[in-house]
Amino acid sequence: MxxxxxxxxxxxxxxxxxxxxxxxxxxxxxxGPRAGTESRALEVEGVTRTYRLYIPAELAADPALVVMMHGGVGSGQQAERAYGWNDEADAGGFLVAYPDGENRTWNAGDCCGGAVRDGVDDVAFITSLVEALQNEFGVSGDRTFATGMSNGAMMSYRMACETDVFAAIAPVAGTIVTACDNPAPTSVLHIHGLTDSQVRMDGEPGDGIGDVDGMPVADAVDVFRSAGACDAAVITEEPPVTTRASDCADDRRVVLVTVADAGHQWPGSVPREGAMDQPSDALDATAAIWEFFDAA
Structure with missing residues (x-):
């Protein structure tokens, strides 16, 4: 040549x-879509909101979407780093969205912080986020789930109380802090430490910066037992973990998992330097939640 x-x-x-x-x-x-985390923005009612989206290397043919809402003073980036969802998504072939609350908080009703003070419409934000990702990736409504820590858990409850966006929710260390008189039947897995002093099991005011004064945890779970026409709970004890699981109409389930000697934390998560309550190793909450979602 x-x-x-x-x-x-x-x-x-x-x-x-x-x-x-x-x-x-x-x-x-x-x-096809690039694997890894993308930083994204979405305009909702004239306000630009941000979130992170994790896309696994091999997305399932019928992909699921998990919306993971951070706790108060957290962020989407912090939640992605702390709770191990990306590894679970790689194994299960599903998407994980990590939205950012305004002022690092969510307007879950009566809690918390700047989001409540400013009347932020987080229901509209999460609804718009879900619709956008469902359309982009072909996610069906029955494969769309929400979980959250603390204030994020409260936001997952608010979404279930006021919308039918999610087929199942999994609040961790939260409770209902909004009106929830007639929710749509929804599968619920609630995980809570029995010695949580910030969001107390008995519903009394907590000692955290949010001054949480919400529904007793057992009552919050019972709201969805009633809505779902559920059977009486079957109790399983594997100390320090106790599970109260109810089968419900249309193959839904409502489950309360409590962890003895565990405080305000996400069991199995990355330990946090300086945190008052370090995560319990008695339960891998992320794995348990995905197993629950995947079977919903």
Missing amino acids: SPRRILSVVLVVTSLAVLTACGIPSDRPDP
């Missing part, structure tokens, strides 16, 4: 590589 011909081939190959790197499509088939 002549030097001129070699030079022409090199220039063509180089040009194709540059075009591909710049995002200009070649005639190759679309490889």
Whole structure:
């Protein structure tokens, strides 16, 4: 081959590589969504809201979506780092969204912080986020789930009390702090430490910065037992974990899991330096929640 011909081939190959790197499509088939975490924004009622989206390397043919809502003064990035959902998503082939609350809080009703003070419409934000991702990735309503820690758990309850967006929710260390008189039947897995002093099991005011004064945890769970026409709970004790599980109409389930000697924390999560309550190792909450969702 002549030097001129070699030079022409090199220039063509180089040009194709540059075009591909710049995002200009070649005639190759679309490889599908990029794996990893993407930082995204969504405009809701004239306000720009942000979230992180984790896409596994191998997305299931019928993918699920888990919306993970951080606790008060947390963030989507903090929740992604702390609770181990990305590893679970890689194994299960599902999407995880980590939305950011305004002022690092959620307007869950009577709690918490700046989001309540400013009347932030977080129901509209989470609803819009879910609809956008369902449309983008072909996620069905019965494969759409929500979980959250503390204030985020309260927000998951508010979504279940006021909408039918989620097929199942899994609040951790939270309770209902909004009106919830006639919720749609929803599968619920609630996880709570018995010695949680910030969101107390008995519903008395907590000692955290949110001054949480919500529904007793057992009553919150019973709201959804009633809504779902559930059987009486079957109690299983594997100290320090106690499970109260009810089968409900249309194959739903409502379950309360309590952990003795556990405080205000996400069992099995990454320990936090300086935290008042370190996570219990008696339960991997993330794995238990995904197993519950996947069977819903």
